[in-house]
Amino acid sequence: MPNHQLLDNISHKDVHVITENTPDFCDISSYSHVFISEFKDVQAHYPIFFQKNPQTGQFETIALFGLAGEENLFLTDAGWQANYLPLSIQRRPFLIGFQENTEDGVVSEEPVIHIDMDSPKISYNQGEAVFLPQGGQSPYLQNMSSTLMAIHQGHQKTQSFIDTLQQHELIESVEIKVTLDDNSNHAMNFLYTINEEKVAQLPDQVVTDLHRLGYLKAIHMMLASMTNMSDLITLKNRRLK
Amino acid sequence: MFEKTQSIREVAGATNESLTPELLCSTKPVVLRGLIQDWPLVLEAKLSNQAAQNYLRQHYNQNKIRAFMADAKYQGRFFYNDDLSGFNFTPTTTTFDKVLNDIAKYEDLLSPPGLYMGSTSVDHILPGFRLNNDLPAFVDRPLISLWVGNQSRIAAHYDVTDNIACVAAGKRRFTVFPPNQLDNLYIGPLDLTPAGQPASLVDFTQPDLAKHPKFVQAMQHAQVAELEAGDAIFIPSMWWHHVEGLSRFNVLVNYWWRQADIQIGAPMDALNHAILSIRDLPQAQRDAWRDLFEHYIFAPKEQSHIPKDKRGILNPIDEPLARKLRASLVNKLNR
Numbered sequence: 071m072p073n074h075q076l077l078d079n080i081s082h083k084d085v086h087v088i089t090e091n092t093p094d095f096c097d098i099s100s101y102s103h104v105f106i107s108e109f110k111d112v113q114a115h116y117p118i119f120f121q122k123n124p125q126t127g128q129f130e131t132i133a134l135f136g137l138a139g140e141e142n143l144f145l146t147d148a149g150w151q152a153n154y155l156p157l158s159i160q161r162r163p164f165l166i167g168f169q170e171n172t173e174d175g176v177v178s179e180e181p182v183i184h185i186d187m188d189s190p191k192i193s194y195n196q197g198e199a200v201f202l203p204q205g206g207q208s209p210y211l212q213n214m215s216s217t218l219m220a221i222h223q224g225h226q227k228t229q230s231f232i233d234t235l236q237q238h239e240l241i242e243s244v245e246i247k248v249t250l251d252d253n254s255n256h257a258m259n260f261l262y263t264i265n266e267e268k269v270a271q272l273p274d275q276v277v278t279d280l281h282r283l284g285y286l287k288a289i290h291m292m293l294a295s296m297t298n299m300s301d302l303i304t305l306k307n308r309r310l311k
Numbered sequence: 312m313f314e315k316t317q318s319i320r321e322v323a324g325a326t327n328e329s330l331t332p333e334l335l336c337s338t339k340p341v342v343l344r345g346l347i348q349d350w351p352l353v354l355e356a357k358l359s360n361q362a363a364q365n366y367l368r369q370h371y372n373q374n375k376i377r378a379f380m381a382d383a384k385y386q387g388r389f390f391y392n393d394d395l396s397g398f399n400f401t402p403t404t405t406t407f408d409k410v411l412n413d414i415a416k417y418e419d420l421l422s423p424p425g426l427y428m429g430s431t432s433v434d435h436i437l438p439g440f441r442l443n444n445d446l447p448a449f450v451d452r453p454l455i456s457l458w459v460g461n462q463s464r465i466a467a468h469y470d471v472t473d474n475i476a477c478v479a480a481g482k483r484r485f486t487v488f489p490p491n492q493l494d495n496l497y498i499g500p501l502d503l504t505p506a507g508q509p510a511s512l513v514d515f516t517q518p519d520l521a522k523h524p525k526f527v528q529a530m531q532h533a534q535v536a537e538l539e540a541g542d543a544i545f546i547p548s549m550w551w552h553h554v555e556g557l558s559r560f561n562v563l564v565n566y567w568w569r570q571a572d573i574q575i576g577a578p579m580d581a582l583n584h585a586i587l588s589i590r591d592l593p594q595a596q597r598d599a600w601r602d603l604f605e606h607y608i609f610a611p612k613e614q615s616h617i618p619k620d621k622r623g624i625l626n627p628i629d630e631p632l633a634r635k636l637r638a639s640l641v642n643k644l645n646r
Contacts, residue, residue, distance in 0.1 A: 170404060172377045174431070174432045174435070174454060174456065175376060175377065175428075175429075175430055175432045175435060175457070176374075176431075176432055177374075177375045177376065177377055177404055202645065202646050203646070204646045206644065206645035206646045207645055
């Protein structure tokens with residue numbers, strides 16, 4: 071069970087964070103959310119899909135790390151086997167919370183930093199200190215704070231991207247079927263991707279609009295990222311040996 | 312309790328021309344009778360509370376606002392709770408319409424609950440209101456706020472800014488004290504305050520003189536004014552003011568500004584920093600720091616023994632100097 075607490079320099083004064091990503095110190099999940107602002111780095115290593123958020127039913131963009139639930143083929147005892155770590159993995163064990171703030175009568179939701187105190191990354195004697203000895207913010211925390219801010223902005227930008235794709239009905243369901251070296255079959259039927267044919271048939275004006283918004287590039291990066299499925303299969307086959 | 316208090320100096324028949332540079336830089340409060348008597352909101356308020364409420368509703372853009380609610384037994388005193396662990400009121404995020412409706416609903420009650428919307432940016436919730444209800448641009452970029460409630464009583468506190476407070480509906484009583492009455496007013500905690508500013512713990516309607524004996528001295532320095540819709544008051548920066556909304560429906564519009572450039576820091580940050588850095592030093596060291604503060608801050612001497620271009624932050628603070636100081640403070644504080 072996650073134990074999210076509002077981070078402060080008194081209750082969490084001695085907290086350290088283990089930054090290694092090995093199965094002992096990382097929540098194991100077969101995917102993570104990714105944001106349009108990081109697509110360029112993500113598509114170089116992972117396949118990017120859409121999935122429907124189980125709670126809201128809304129589409130979200132994810133990078134796939136495994137072929138089954140709770141399987142992360144990049145996570146090994148030697149660390150994370152890829153050169154780019156998606157923002158929503160980097161941020162752990164921190165997360166964004168919101169606090170209502172009133173200034174001059176203007177009510178706003180301010181992002182604040184929370185920490186999951188039940189994360190395996192929490193330590194009191196190894197890893198990076200969150201706070202400086204007198205309660206200041208450590209360079210590590212300042213770094214995490216920019217990561218969280220990038221996620222906060224990424225959420226909004228990615229949502230607009232998805233809304234636009236839906237408006238043009240470019241998202242379609244896809245079934246992934248994989249046969250491994252041991253002849254076992256695996257299927258995933260909760261994923262969605264971009265309908266390439268519909269993209270090819272878009273009117274010129276729409277193509278121009280998507281291009282101006284930077285969405286055309288994102289669409290092509292998502293489509294190109296599918297080649298990373300073969301890397302996932304290779305990693306999986308290697309684990310069978 | 313305040314029978315013998317002095318009245319605040321008054322300007323009768325005040326107009327926009329009364330807002331002279333001398334008045335705006337005054338170090339004493341001044342009542343400006345009738346300053347905003349021509350505002351449409353004031354004219355509506357003189358017809359009826361309902362007319363004023365309707366006028367306000369017409370300008371409201373549905374932005375969320377923050378309001379405070381207090382049990383009827385507190386009779387509008389928005390304050391700490393009994394053991395100073397929190398407050399006797401509950402903040403809620405709601406709409407301005409709801410606040411106006413509830414105040415109207417409470418108007419017939421003998422002992423209504425307190426409802427108060429404090430310092431809310433006028434432009435944020437009432438766009439267009441200032442087209443016909445505004446003072447002329449008498450200072451650069453003032454913060455203009457709206458205060459709406461039924462009967463209320465706000466403990467004596469100071470603001471860092473200079474203030475012109477205009478009563479647009481209802482009747483308000485201002486009880487003000489010079490800054491030097493600090494000790495006689497029994498100011499509460501600095502880090503938990505009912506409305507953002509340190510406030511007097513004395514209950515002005517029934518002062519407990521056994522607990523707060525020096526309040527007798529404060530009373531000798533008190534100045535009082537009652538303002539009707541259309542009247543205004545100039546309250547200089549740092550003057551303590553206790554403010555009572557006396558009617559069943561009260562509206563105040565106020566203008567806050569600083570006689571300091573925008574790059575100048577917040578004095579309260581300096582006080583907090585001094586509490587952290589100086590107050591708990593040994594007496595002799597504190598005395599030395601008192602001299603340093605006197606020398607550099609409170610009675611700054613021209614540092615003519617240093618060439619002007621080598622005086623650094625001892626020169627008057629301009630924007631580049633302010634940036635340099637701010638960056639260095641941020642760095643040094645983070646440890």
